[in-house]
Amino acid sequence: MKQTIIPKDLAKQDWFKSLTDDCDAIITESVFNSRWALVEGYHLLGKRLVEESDKLEITALVKEVALTINKSERTLFYAVQFVRKYPDLDKVPEGKNITWVKIITNYLGDGKKKELEGDHKHEWLTTTTCKICGKTR
Secondary structure, eight states: OOOOOOOTTGGGSHHHHHHHHHHHHHHHHHHHHHHHHHHHHHHHHHHHHHHTTTTSOHHHHHHHHHHHHTOOHHHHHHHHHHHHHOSSGGGSTTGGGOOHHHIIIIISOOSSHHHHTSSSOOOBSSSSBBTTTOOBO
């Protein structure tokens, strides 16, 4: 097996410095893009669920969708909370430096039904049931 000799001044050579800078930038940009894509995806998921909440109250809708697509209710509740709290992605705290984990940890509730029933203007589907949270009056 041939042994490669690495020059001691390799890190000082322009071509090598350029290569390592490019590699670092590629990784940084790829990580950033993947994190932001996840945030956008959960926002879109929440938006889609809210769009259909006029057909079935949101808590029941989330439960049935979660069962059907084999995802946790909590994940879907977080997505609904997210789109309700930040309908415009440009208004998300920390801008594009945010991650989905940071959103859940720092800006959303605990992903339970009570969070969906919280601070919102009720939209009454019938004279007695809110189409957003299912609360009756």
